[in-house]
Amino acid sequence: MPIVTIELIEGRSVDQKRDMAKKITETITEITKIPQDAVEIIFHDMKKENYSKGGLFAIDM
Amino acid sequence: MPIVTIELIEGRSVDQKRDMAKKITETITEITKIPQDAVEIIFHDMKKENYSKGGLFAIDM
Amino acid sequence: MPIVTIELIEGRSVDQKRDMAKKITETITEITKIPQDAVEIIFHDMKKENYSKGGLFAIDM
Amino acid sequence: MPIVTIELIEGRSVDQKRDMAKKITETITEITKIPQDAVEIIFHDMKKENYSKGGLFAIDM
């Protein structure tokens, strides 16, 4: 705790995720003073056929 | 926002999801007056071995 | 199952939620042929100070 | 309802999940007196490259 869940369209590299996880963890630690080790981050990769905005699927945009 | 997440056993076609996304977006827009473009829908496909009801897995029913 | 979660800024009436729940359930039943009784919908009311878009809080927009 | 979601690093067997689902369902039924059939459990398998703790990915630990 805190537990951060990030829903993202698939296609980000492991390096991009690693970089986001590192910086978001630092931000939360710096602002809340919660120990860094307690910050957990989960990425959910969404397929383009599983995300709709305004009634349109990402595969149809 | 609003953000709608739908947990479904895998096996629905893209057309079925597209149809659900379109109609659910229209329903929310009509009732809340929130602009259609702000409505996001995420489908999570569950494997049958990842869903249990009453202590029984979908693969065992 | 299916399980639908809807994150909404607080302030919708019970009647609006009831109406959304009814119509979304009908849509899912009609398209997937899953029995109506199996469709569950959960609303999460978000405070305006708990939702940010583009780095701005709803209370600051 | 209740709806239980379990985020787990991938690699557990179907038997382990079945066993967890059975026992967790029994625990909830016993304590809340909610009928067993109403307890639903969803497992989300996380890839090691999708989980970070303390800013470090599971694949880097």
Add this chain to the structure above:
Amino acid sequence: MPIVTIELIEGRSVDQKRDMAKKITETITEITKIPQDAVEIIFHDMKKENYSKGGLFAIDM
């Protein structure tokens, strides 16, 4: 990790939640051999006006 989220209609006592948390943690530890301290459980209390099954709200059943 694992991270367990439990959506429940409001009204369970702290003692019931404490008892569920303790037993579910033990079950997961016993089956997966993950250290007990790594198991986190989050309860989400749902108001009756925020949960619908089969298109009917809990407050209307």
Add this chain to the structure above:
Amino acid sequence: MPIVTIELIEGRSVDQKRDMAKKITETITEITKIPQDAVEIIFHDMKKENYSKGGLFAIDM
């Protein structure tokens, strides 16, 4: 999209949340090149009686 959900023990100030939302949005925008306006962040405030780690509730630690 991306949609970021942050589960936090209650008690953070609006200023702390605003600061986290701003910096996390900047981080995601910088790394993924997704337009800033598409990044949404939702905070879920957990009561101490709703969070357990290692089978112990935050109110009992």
